[in-house]
Amino acid sequence: MLKLSIIDSDKERRLILEGKLIAPWTTELQRACDEATQSLRGREIGLDLKNLTVISQEGENLLAALMKEGIKVRGCCVFAREVLRKLRGRARAQHHEPISLKAS
Numbered sequence: 067m068l069k070l071s072i073i074d075s076d077k078e079r080r081l082i083l084e085g086k087l088i089a090p091w092t093t094e095l096q097r098a099c100d101e102a103t104q105s106l107r108g109r110e111i112g113l114d115l116k117n118l119t120v121i122s123q124e125g126e127n128l129l130a131a132l133m134k135e136g137i138k139v140r141g142c143c144v145f146a147r148e149v150l151r152k153l154r155g156r157a158r159a160q161h162h163e164p165i166s167l168k169a170s
Contacts, residue, residue: 067091071099077114078110080140084117087125099132123150129153 068082068091079102087095102111113132121129130153133139139150 068094070095072098072102074109076109078112078140080112080114082114082117082141084159086120086122087118087128088120088122089124092122092124092128096132104147110141111137113137115139115146115150116143117142118143118146121146126153130156139158 067085068087071084072081074081075080079096081098081102083095085091097127099111113129126149129139129150133153139146142150
C-alpha cells in the first residue's frame with residue numbers, strides 16, 4: 067500500500083510518499099504528479115521519499131522518469147537514497163542526463 071499526501075506552500079507542492087512504491091501504486095503516483103503539475107503557478111514539485119519501505123523496479127523506473135521531467139526529490143531515507151544512487155548509475159551507463167540526488 068502507498069499513502070500519498072500533498073502539502074502546498076508558496077514555493078512548492080510536495081508529494082509525501084509512505085509505504086510501498088509498487089504496482090498498482092506507481093500508476094497512482096504518476097496520476098498524482100500529472101495532476102499536481104496542472105496548477106503549479108510557478109512552484110516546483112518535490113517528492114518526499116523518507117517513509118518509503120519498498121521500491122519495485124517499476125517504481126524505480128517511474129522515479130527516474132519523474133526526475134528527468136524536473137520533479138525534485140526533497141527527503142530521503144537511507145534506503146531511498148541508495149535506490150536513487152543506483153538510478154543515477156544506470157542513467158550514466160545509458161549515457162543519459164545524470165539524475166540529481168538533491169535530498170534534504
